[in-house]
Amino acid sequence: MEGESFLRKNSLTIGLAAFSIVCVAALILSAYFWPVVVEGFVDHVGVVGMRNGVARTIFMITPHGIVVKDENLGRLLAENQSHSFNEILKKLDREYEKLYCVLSLRLTTSDPLNDLSPGETLAYTVDRGRCTNALNLDLGSRVKLVITRWNPLEAVEISEVSD
Numbered sequence: 001m002e003g004e005s006f007l008r009k010n011s012l013t014i015g016l017a018a019f020s021i022v023c024v025a026a027l028i029l030s031a032y033f034w035p036v037v038v039e040g041f042v043d044h045v046g047v048v049g050m051r052n053g054v055a056r057t058i059f060m061i062t063p064h065g066i067v068v069k070d071e072n073l074g075r076l077l078a079e080n081q082s083h084s085f086n087e088i089l090k091k092l093d094r095e096y097e098k099l100y101c102v103l104s105l106r107l108t109t110s111d112p113l114n115d116l117s118p119g120e121t122l123a124y125t126v127d128r129g130r131c132t133n134a135l136n137l138d139l140g141s142r143v144k145l146v147i148t149r150w151n152p153l154e155a156v157e158i159s160e161v162s163d
Contacts, residue, residue: 035146036113039161040105042137043121047089049096058092058099063139070095085135089128101126101134103155105145113152124155133158 046060058070068074072095092099104123107116116122124145126134137143137160146157
């Protein structure tokens, strides 16, 4: 009888310890993957292409206008035809192994993951699937970006803030 009681107490203690370890691990993992929202004004937007392992700026939308760095895109745009950003990206998909956007934001909130204060600027990367959304933002528009601890330089969600 005494042995059974001892085993029950030990089993209960071991079970509680295991449960505590699982709970602490779950809390740590959820904190690590918990997203952070940063907010700011769009400073500039650019498209970057990867070819042969080298990243190249293709074009940028700045307060001073559109700066085109890719010769083929420059010729396409010089034809005086109207092209949507989606059409341009589809054409660029054929020329580059990978495309992504950079969205430069002048922060109105802090960015604790990148240790930035309001007023500072950082260019966050945006995957190809969200490039059209980023390119259609007006310079100076106020946006919210969702970033994660997993990759604090990549915006996983973009939404425009209406006042």
